Amino acid sequence: MVLKKRDARNAFREIWSLLVDPADQTIDSAAPPSPGPLLTIEHHGPPADKVDLLILGDGYTAAEQGKFEKDARRLAEILFATSPFKERRSDFNVWGLCPPALESGISRPSTGIHRRSPVGASYDTFGSERYVLTFENRALRDIAAFAPYEFIEILTNSRTYGGGGIFGQYSTVAADSLWAPYVFVHEFGHHFAGLADEYYTSDVAYEPAAEIVEPWEPNVTAHPDRDSLKWRDLVAPDTPLPTPWSKEEYEKQSAALQKRRKEIRAQNRPEEEMDALFLEQRAADSKLLGAEKYAGKVGAFEGANYAAKGYYRPQVDCVMFSRDEVPFCQVCQRAIERVIDLYAGR
DSSP states (O other), X not given: OEEEEEOTTSOEEEEEEOOOOTTSTTOOOOXXXXXXXXXXXXXXXXXXXXXXEEEEEESOBGGGHHHHHHHHHHHHHHHTTSTXXXXXXXXXXXXXXXXXXXXXXXXXXXXXXXXXXXXXXXXXXXXXTTBOBOOOHHHHHHHHTTSOOSEEEEEESOOSSOEEEETTTXXXXXXXXXXXXXXXXXXXXXXXXXXXXXXOSSTTOOOOOSSOOOOSSTTOBSOXXXXXOTTGGGSOTTSOSSOOOOHHHHHHHHHHHHHHHXXXXXXXXXXXXXXXXXXHHHHHHHHHHHTOTTTTOOOOEEEETTEEEEEEESSSOOTTTOSSSXXXXXHHHHHHHHHHHHHXXX
């Protein structure tokens, strides 16, 4: 096992290693308890030749197993309605597992709700009210071991807006949220293809980096010039770089909505109010971004990677940028296809 870290030039350097002998007496080969029957949601061939996606349910009681299956099939259909997954559907197998929970739902500590759900998913990760992750990695892997998988999507039996995605680990989504279709696809983009967040006005953004370096992620860049732009082959000759857009107007509009979002959460108002605010924001963003001169064109639009300045995204709008009803941009689609090719053996 080798752990590597990127240096300032994005080169990976080894910082730690460990030799693991599977025959060592300390290796525990005892099988964990079964989480229940394996559900076949989509099957197109042997796991060795396909991308295997495992959908795990968390916070579903024994009486809610039927609900999990409906949720899993519904969200799988949403994924395969989205390009390029739509065009590559036959390269996937999709499986379902749902260990029964003692109580319905998952933890939401900010409201005093705590659940010992089988996978351990919880809201309020790192202090962000909508960020849903689990730190119970052993429990997660013991359950997942009962299915063939390369990728994991955790469906939480909850309605509050939320989700999360970690490249190469798993992604999550609140199955009953009005925004589950968007959150599922967006967070799966992080998990599946290492896509960066392209937005930069949200409170979940990290503190700005002390030094701007070229990101490893395929859909953001610090170099918008035509000679070094990582997606330059997709840029039309008549598209200016950096590419102009209504940045100041967008930021003003976003700041006002973020203020109202904070008020709703601080006062613990009904989820319907948050849904209404997000619908309002989607309509405003769609109107503004859809009217841009270079809408639908690949360029280098400043504002990405949680930073207002210094980082650029490929298109003015994308699933990785806003909640608008828009697809993955061309650059993101290409990155996803490369991962599908890797696991489907093409």
